[in-house]
Amino acid sequence: MTRRVRVLVWHADLGAPEELLETYHQVSRKMAGTAGLLGNELLRSTTEPGTYVLISEWESLAAFRAWDVSDGHLVTVPLRRFRDPRRPGRPFDICEVDAAY
Template identity: 45%
Template structure:
């Protein structure tokens, strides 16, 4: 399992509710279904903040994620969620490489 990477993107629901985030997530997931190296992704809602969401994606390697991220398709594929990125914190995303697991 080591060598895999996980990417977290933090989102904030708009005033009208979380439906827009859920719709954009499903749209993007359909587009990314055959992306090389992408193993899975999940949309998560915070239990501490009902307006807080995160998308967690798991990649077979950091290199696979970087190749996709640097490719031309990346920006267009993820654009539906971009308006909902939570930019109030220090970072609206995190990239982690798994170094150990049990």
Template identity: 45%
Template sequence: MNKVRVILFLKSPEGGEVRQAYHQISTELSATPGMLGNELLHSVLEGDSFAVLSEWQDIAAFQAWEQGPSHQSKTSPLRPYQDRGNGRHYGIYEVVASY
């Protein structure tokens, strides 16, 4: 199976709340089986736009966590900042090639 990257799109005019929630969640998720890591990204083109990019060993590991009981409660601090302006506030991408 291929690695999977999940992108969560966020908006926050100030940004401090997003940073704080990201650090809180990341600390709690650091030992999640199958999660290889994550990053908080800040747009240089749109100052209020953020994204969390997480890397998973495969889609099965991500889906097991997503469907598990701790998913909703552990990620709730970022929920108010989800950017639903383009419909879906997240994307799931399978790595099909890399150098």
């Protein structure tokens, strides 16, 4: 059984929430139709002001990894400046779905 994968990337609005949102929309439009990508969402924290998490859903870990090493990955470069500096080292996680209802 192939498990779906969710990739979580933490971002900070750096005092420019409208710019983060517009950049997210621009990148997401370019990502539309990417093989293996099922969709994505930008969630704003209600407990940590200025904190966001971008969650993308992939049909499998293999699909995500294939995209991650391709030139298609470069489409996300404009969002990188918003990566949360309060999470040094690794501002992301890759999670396989073990169970769902």
